[in-house]
Amino acid sequence: MNKDILLIEDDLSLQKTVADFLNSSGFKCICATSIKEGKQLFDKKFYPIVLLDLGLPDGDGLDCIPFIKSIWNETGVIIISARDKLEDRVDGLNLGADDYLVKPFHLSELYARINALLRRNFHANSCSIQFEDIEINPLNNEVKISGQVVSFSKKEYNLLLYFIENKTRVLTKESLFEHVWGENSVFMDNSDFIYTHINRLRKKLKQHTGENYIKTVHGFGYKLEIH
Template sequence: MKVLNIEDEMELANSIIAYLSTENYSCELAATFAQAMQKVNTYNYDCILLDISLPDGNGLKVLEELMLKDKQDGVIIISAKDSIDDRIKGLQIGADDYLVKPFHLSELAARVFSLIRRKKFGNANIIRQGELEINLPAKTVSIDSRQVILTKKEFDLLLYFIGNRNRVLSKSTLAEHLSGDLADMLDNHDFVYAHVKNLKRKLTEAGNGQYIKTVYGTGYKWEG
């Protein structure tokens, strides 16, 4: 799952990214209002951590831009204790949650998980489709009760497919999700094919590989 951290306090920003990375999130940083606007207008995120007080603008303007474009990125406002009015305004504009500084990184991670679970998976901890079962808190996958060992990228790809089931996802969309803004610097998206191939192979070897369909000339689709 992909997270954008909009935060100008670099020590805090780096701590958040380091912690969430250990929780298998792919994290990007925007340290200024300008960087934040460029990223939200170019990419999609599963969760945005939004600091309201930025050196060159108000973070609420970023939130207003997301709402104006009807984007579905989840938003958690991160603010100082004395900014209650901004927190209320942010929630009224469309933020999903807020967290007051200072906070424990474990609580932040729990809120990110809860938001993504609610928006992408109907608030369920266990996702089931036929013989396939995904335990979100444990980050495990099993088929007919037999565990399937996936890499971090493969697990992320699986969740992205299921969170967008029955939608055709282009290779460029998958590349952006897996690699963020680095995808723009790659000569090709062959790594997407490799990850999809490996995921499909592991599901097939475990007893089912029928959900991922190739849409020739376009990309891939998870059916179900």
């Protein structure tokens, strides 16, 4: 997967903080400090994600969005701005931005939103995802097991998709929570809350496949095992 990110931000201190964090998290962050520089960089190559400030020295970052989408509509645009008025959010989203994050923000939240957007865009262009006798169609969020459509709740679906994306990897309850529940951190430390949802998914999969795919790795988390 392409891990390049274009960051258009004129606050050099924030720019360095974000870039260092993203680079250390497995991304490759390219930086620009103005609309002109950002457009020049974007015009040369495809970036799956653009992080876009609004108050830039040569204009309003909102003016960048139609340019970005006209060249690569698949690019996910996340606005990062101190402007927190509703009209700014609405204007940005109406112009084609995919997300809006108000400064100051936690780097962990930025990371989660970037990954959520990458997953969404990746699966939007995928025909189907296969694991053993389970088939997921991301275009309509449909799950088939042995050719038969099986109903899953939104949370069960998102958990199943995340497990399949990371099959054979051990996933901590924190990572599962972050990718499925996002900002609802009030439940983050509630192990029973996580276990309940994992257990429901596990039982539904076993009911329709006869297999116990989701294994508990004691002291670490859970993983999806290939049989």
